[in-house]
Amino acid sequence: MEKAFSFGQYNSMAGILTEPGTPGQNKQPIVIILNAGLVHHAGPHRMTVELARTIASQGYMTFRFDLSAIGDSAARKSRLSYEERAVDETKEAMNFLSSLYGVNKFIIIGLCTGADNAHRVAVADKRVIGCVFLDGYAYPTFRFYLYRILPKAHKLTQKIVNPKKWIHLARKITKRITARDNADTSEYMENVYWKLPHKEQAAKEYAELISRSVCLYFIFTEEQILSFNYTNQIRDSFKNLSFGNLLSVDLFALSDHTYTFMSQQKLLFSGIKNWLGANFPNKA
Amino acid sequence: MTPFYFGDSKKQLYGVYHPSTAHSQNTEAVLICYPLWREYFRTHRAITQLANKLADSGFPVLRFDYSATGDSAGNTEECSLEQWLQDIQTAISELKDLSAASKVSIVGLRFGAALAALISQRTQINKLVLWDPVVNGKSYIQNMKDMHNAYVKQHLQEVRQPVHKLLLKDNEYFGFKLPPSILSSISEVALLKTKVKANYAYLCVTEEKPEFRELRAYLNEQKIKGAYNFVESSVAWDSVEALEVVHIPPAIVQGIVDFFKNGVN
Structure with missing residues (x-):
């Protein structure tokens, strides 16, 4: 009713x-x-x-x-x-x-x-x-960027025996592009959605x-x-x-x-x- | 405006009544018949604005959701064309009670226009406004299917997923699971074969299509005094790209209000 x-x-x-x-x-x-x-x-x-x-x-x-x-x-x-x-x-x-x-x-x-x-x-x-x-x-977090940059990473991390070593390597790579991605994401959130606090x-x-x-x-x-x-x-x-x-x-x-x-x-x-x-x- | 439920308590219909806000109320009340499903959501704001403008011009207005649509009772899977026609009759009675008006006119948009034309065979209608009417039910259903399939493929590309069996379902269109019976009932609707009865008719369209020219000629053949208004617009009913567009063509809305205020010249 x-x-x-x-x-x-x-x-x-x-x-x-x-x-x-x-x-x-x-x-x-x-x-x-x-x-x-x-x-x-x-x-x-x-x-x-x-x-x-x-x-x-x-x-x-x-x-x-x-x-x-x-x-x-x-x-x-x-x-x-x-x-x-x-x-x-x-x-x-x-x-x-x-x-x-x-x-x-x-x-x-x-x-x-x-x-x-x-x-x-x-x-x-x-x-x-x-x-x-x-x-x-x-x-965004480190893992967020990781998964974004390497779409297969999520599945891979589930299989790796020692993910810390793998993440250490990935961190080196992602550091170089994080700043650029951060800007992209902020712009997306502001323009498409709402202003993220x-x-x-x-x-x-x-x-x-x-x-x-x-x-x-x-x-x-x-x-x-x-x-x-x-x-x-x-x-x-x-x-x-x-x-x-x-x-x-x-x-x-x-x-x-x-x-x-x-x-x-x-x-x-x-x-x-x-x-x-x-x-x-x-x-x- | 006043939201309320009316009709049979087991099949209650949701409506919003806009009493006249002008100094003097017209003796004519207006019922608005919404389009269906996806188009209902695209046009809800435009219809609310139309209702407000008509009420400001002295015409009491009722807009309501058919059974199993919007906020009215019933699951989408229970949609029935015959039930919708009965709902319109119930809504006309309710509008007459609320407004004490002696005449009722109907504004129908898209499939709402087809329903308005169909109900004119059963109930006396003063003015009939057909706004971008669905002239051929079969083409309308086919187009809805095509657009849904195009949307599924587009979405799956966006989310980088292969064509997924979960998303490709029979009788599922833009978030609505529709019973085969309603699809076949709608497919049988053909306005060019429907005897329309009204004192006046007003055909307003946002696209120049052959079917609208044929409908205009068909209404003339039936000796219904009428008017025709074409307002170019980007409403694009048949375009998957325009699905999210909430469209308010002010010239169409104003044209309808003028038709009620000034009649047919």
Whole structure:
């Protein structure tokens, strides 16, 4: 069962709540799915609708909504930047849901700029206890460059008895071209995607999320190969941070950025379902 | 605008109602019929803008998702042409209730235009706007298949993968698994053989195609008073390169609003 709502300042925002097929635990966190770029709340290929219904069938109330001036939400006059508005308006969604259901715990899912917004909301609001970032932030590491330069390296390292010697040799080669690649990657991230926060800032924000025990699930597609190419890349990027069991990462090697292919959508849905079940078990 | 669900509670339809924001409300209300699937997402913003402009001009507007599409109930695999036509009738009733309008007109885009033409045989329609209509269902489905296959190959080249059996599936088109029944129903749709009934018709297109000229002549043959508007645009419905383009042709949107405001000269 789904319900459509107008909410927020001037009741100008539109959102749809998908209720669980079977009632979940009282005060179970509510899952909020953000806009993927400018695509309205149904999501690319109707994926957000299917995802919301899949999650709800597992017992989690799920809410998808449009930020102002996207989809079915009206434009607002505001002096705030898009990023600031996205945070404020997601907080309005959480306030609205809290007032309706008395729930003060939320899990945010975002694809593309939605992942960007999910990160900011999680940092800004302590009611967020979990985040799923679909093609979210990624920072290059030595291994990232290695795999990028030598596409076969990943397979080779699995076979080498003593990878340290091999890596030492590769490091010499890659040092010469790292600077050039770094420039390429930064340009790509700024122009095609979003402005990647400075790594130091991201580290500080992840530390804050870890201190609050926020569960983080990063899922990357093969189309993000210019920024992410192996599943341990996030842990390697932030070696000083103890993510422990709070961090989960998947790389879907065949998927495009918006999960156009059904087999990849199934993988995504199953990944999120399993992650939710493991980290936020429904005790109903 | 107000988002809401309506219709049978077991098959609820998602719609957004735009009441008139002008000083005086027109006695004519407008139902907008979306295109399908990939094209729905490309045009959602343009249609929302059209609805806002019509409402600002005094016309109450309802836009809604057919069953098993958008936010309406049902899985994509349950798509049915007959159900969509019933949905349009349900939406017309809902729009009349909401607006208290005495006349209903329909704006249909792409396959939404074909559905609007089909429903005109069952329900009285005042004005019928056919925006880049799908004239021949068979060609439309074939083109969708060709574009999907071209996209799969292009994507696999980008990710340096060989042609992969996981990605090449029958009846899968741009993220939608479509039942064979809907593909065959759509294939049977031919506007040049469909008896269209409306007081007025407005054909607006972004490409000069022979089929649009034929459709224009066909509407004239049926003695429907009408107008024709060609606005050159890069919308490229048949191009795999333009798949991600969110297209808003302002001249088309304005042309439709003017048609409702000024009628046929």
